[in-house]
Amino acid sequence: KQEVTQIPAALSVPEGENLVLNCSFTDSAIYNLQWFRQDPGKGLTSLLLIQSSQREQTSGRLNASLDKSSGRSTLYIAASQPGDSATYLCAVKDTPLVFGKGTRLSVIA
Amino acid sequence: GAGVSQSPSNKVTEKGKDVELRCDPISGHTALYWYRQSLGQGLEFLIYFQGNSAPDKSGLPSDRFSAERTGGSVSTLTIQRTQQEDSAVYLCASSLSLAGNQETQYFGPGTRLLVL
Numbered sequence: 001k002q003e004v005t006q007i008p009a010a011l012s013v014p015e016g017e018n019l020v021l022n023c024s025f026t027d028s029a030i031y032n033l034q035w036f037r038q039d040p041g042k043g044l045t046s047l048l049l050i051q052s053s054q055r056e057q058t059s060g061r062l063n064a065s066l067d068k069s070s071g072r073s074t075l076y077i078a079a080s081q082p083g084d085s086a087t088y089l090c091a092v093k094d095t096p097l098v099f100g101k102g103t104r105l106s107v108i109a
Numbered sequence: 110g111a112g113v114s115q116s117p118s119n120k121v122t123e124k125g126k127d128v129e130l131r132c133d134p135i136s137g138h139t140a141l142y143w144y145r146q147s148l149g150q151g152l153e154f155l156i157y158f159q160g161n162s163a164p165d166k167s168g169l170p171s172d173r174f175s176a177e178r179t180g181g182s183v184s185t186l187t188i189q190r191t192q193q194e195d196s197a198v199y200l201c202a203s204s205l206s207l208a209g210n211q212e213t214q215y216f217g218p219g220t221r222l223l224v225l
């Protein structure tokens with residue numbers, strides 16, 4: 001059974017810092033991996049989707065990498081801003097998506 | 110354009126009552142998913158629909174849970190004889206298809222269910 005783990009569970013950083021969120025999964029036979037953002041009381045917003053054949057995806061200040069063989073993905077956020085404060089969820093497409101429990105990020109102004 | 114919408118946004122019910130949760134996916138999206146997010150837990154897959162294929166019900170926690178999708182669009186998740194442990198946020202998502210980059214799932218705001 002696929003299991004997805006996200007470390008750390010919570011992170012607090014000062015504004016402007018670059019940071020890395022980690023995601024690991026137990027079964028490397030995945031179709032893709034997605035990173036989502038969830039604001040309190042809201043639904044999820046898709047940030048990046050990496051196909052199993054890809055190594056990374058970039059969108060603005062976000063960069064996500066995928067290493068299937070080691071069962072790991074990282075989400076890199078450059079020059080963090082208070083508006084980046086949210087819970088970030090990693091999900092792997094087995095059939096269907098299997099989610100981690102997320103990393104709660106607080107960016108302090 | 111309009112995103113995924115869900116109704117009601119909040120629902121409070123008494124133990125033992127039935128509830129119906131509605132999801133309107135993005136127009137043209139053939140795949141529709143239901144998830145549950147309990148306090149302190151991650152998102153838990155419940156069921157998904159893809160086009161006219163039989164739904165994947167493998168995530169439904171008990172036979173009290175059922176879902177249908179009419180006309181390939183709107184979906185209703187029904188919970189019969191609700192229990193307190195059913196209290197959670199129920200999230201619906203849709204995607205254009207199950208292929209490649211069209212698999213990006215777009216989520217609705219969720220229905221917060223509280224069973225007293």
